[in-house]
Amino acid sequence: MAVGLDFGALADYAPVFAKGVAVTCELTLVVGGLGLALGILCAWVRTQGPRVIRPFVSIYVELIRNTPFLIQLFFIFFGLPAVGVSLGEMEAAILAMVVNLGAYACEIIRAGIEATPRGQYEASASLAMSRLQTFRYVVLRPALQRIWPALTSQLVIVMFGSAVCSQIAVEDITFAANFIQSRNFRAFEAYIAATLLYLALALLLRQGMRMLALVLFPRRRAVR
Amino acid sequence: MSLIAVTEVRKRFGANEVLKGINLDVAPGEVIAIIGKSGSGKSTLLRCINGLETIDEGSIMVAGAQLADDELHLRALRLKVGMIFQGFNLFPHLSAGRNVMLSPMVVKKISAKEAEAEARARLAQVGLEHKFDAYPDELSGGQQQRVAIARALAMRPLALLCDEITSALDPELVNEVLQVVGKLAEEGMTLLMVTHEMRFAREVCDRVVFMHQGRVHEIGPPDIVFESPKTLELRQFLGMT
Numbered sequence: 001m002a003v004g005l006d007f008g009a010l011a012d013y014a015p016v017f018a019k020g021v022a023v024t025c026e027l028t029l030v031v032g033g034l035g036l037a038l039g040i041l042c043a044w045v046r047t048q049g050p051r052v053i054r055p056f057v058s059i060y061v062e063l064i065r066n067t068p069f070l071i072q073l074f075f076i077f078f079g080l081p082a083v084g085v086s087l088g089e090m091e092a093a094i095l096a097m098v099v100n101l102g103a104y105a106c107e108i109i110r111a112g113i114e115a116t117p118r119g120q121y122e123a124s125a126s127l128a129m130s131r132l133q134t135f136r137y138v139v140l141r142p143a144l145q146r147i148w149p150a151l152t153s154q155l156v157i158v159m160f161g162s163a164v165c166s167q168i169a170v171e172d173i174t175f176a177a178n179f180i181q182s183r184n185f186r187a188f189e190a191y192i193a194a195t196l197l198y199l200a201l202a203l204l205l206r207q208g209m210r211m212l213a214l215v216l217f218p219r220r221r222a223v224r
Numbered sequence: 225m226s227l228i229a230v231t232e233v234r235k236r237f238g239a240n241e242v243l244k245g246i247n248l249d250v251a252p253g254e255v256i257a258i259i260g261k262s263g264s265g266k267s268t269l270l271r272c273i274n275g276l277e278t279i280d281e282g283s284i285m286v287a288g289a290q291l292a293d294d295e296l297h298l299r300a301l302r303l304k305v306g307m308i309f310q311g312f313n314l315f316p317h318l319s320a321g322r323n324v325m326l327s328p329m330v331v332k333k334i335s336a337k338e339a340e341a342e343a344r345a346r347l348a349q350v351g352l353e354h355k356f357d358a359y360p361d362e363l364s365g366g367q368q369q370r371v372a373i374a375r376a377l378a379m380r381p382l383a384l385l386c387d388e389i390t391s392a393l394d395p396e397l398v399n400e401v402l403q404v405v406g407k408l409a410e411e412g413m414t415l416l417m418v419t420h421e422m423r424f425a426r427e428v429c430d431r432v433v434f435m436h437q438g439r440v441h442e443i444g445p446p447d448i449v450f451e452s453p454k455t456l457e458l459r460q461f462l463g464m465t
Binding site: 117119120122123124125126127128129130131133137138141142145217218219 | 276305313326
């Protein structure tokens with residue numbers, strides 16, 4: 001059976017894809033920034049923060065890492081209105097993705113923090129720096145450098161997570177592909193286009209993270 | 225009055241008592257070498273003096289600051305004593321200059337401009353003013369250790385604790401570090417150093433402390449300690465029997 005491919009059929013829908021790309025990029029950038037900040041905060045609490053709040057962070061991290069993202073998203077979008085919190089689809093998507101990335105990033109960053117050589121803490125202490133100053137100025141940057149590749153992969157996964165958000169009508173790339181194939185019945189072409197767009201964006205994101213690393217971490221990783 | 229007063233200090237790691245009642249008074253400007261076999265407690269003693277290890281009994285005072293277990297007291301004490309480590313422990317993500325600038329800026333809250341001037345002066349003091357922008361991984365071990373000394377000096381400590389600071393260095397790099405330390409001693413810095421450099425200890429130090437099994441076994445001026453050791457253990461340590 002010959003399959004006739006007709007990408008020309010997609011041309012009319014280019015603006016739909018363009019919107020999808022914009023939404024996916026927006027979600028990834030906003031969520032990447034906020035999720036990373038949340039991850040750093042949680043990793044700090046879990047490694048050296050106040051002991052009284054450590055269990056709460058642990059519960060949050062384990063709850064998120066051991067339940068499906070789709071359920072987390074549905075809970076926020078469909079579940080929360082029952083207690084009076086109604087969010088638009090973009091707000092719900094951003095919240096769900098930040099909460100999700102925060103938990104995974106916490107564990108990745110924690111690994112980087114725990115690999116800090118003891119000598120770095122002792123040198124900081126002998127220079128009269130407080131624990132918080134030590135974390136901020138001495139520990140954090142090399143810790144992020146150690147786990148940057150893992151963090152990059154997690155960010156790519158989060159970007160793909162935005163595809164799930166099409167389920168609550170967030171108009172991302174996946175939403176665009178679904179929409180298009182329901183109109184012109186060209187599913188094959190629509191999903192190939194979506195695949196290529198995701199591939200291009202993921203490679204771009206990885207490259208962006210590599211370049212960010214060059215700015216943030218001027219030195220290669222310390223041996224000791 | 226003594227600058228550092230160590231009184232009846234005891235320290236245990238589990239069942240193993242590594243310091244068994246140490247007494248040591250260090251006068252301002254005094255240079256003291258602590259020698260002894262590994263496991264004799266000399267590094268532990270040094271680390272207790274600026275609170276990197278807690279003590280189980282006794283007291284430690286540095287220029288009126290009492291060693292106590294809370295962060296406030298510890299930081300007050302650590303403002304008075306600097307420490308230099310065997311493994312240098314420079315911050316790998318910061319240039320030499322930034323390594324020296326960091327603590328004055330975040331702890332003493334001085335401006336970046338002042339901190340930079342101070343860092344350049346301290347690096348010049350250790351002969352590395354031209355390495356301000358070099359990162360630790362671009363420096364030799366001896367240079368890294370000299371940056372570490374400059375970093376400690378930038379906090380204007382009253383005394384410096386040196387924990388086997390040449391032990392991780394290649395033999396040809398030892399002297400450049402010892403020269404810097406010797407110069408500090410001449411300029412009147414109070415130094416307490418755990419060292420295996422016996423010749424240096426003999427030439428530079430005012431007193432030598434020989435530690436054995438967690439106690440100060442012998443103490444005295446270097447010519448006495450090295451020429452006529454009183455105990456069998458010290459004679460054995462010095463290879464005289």
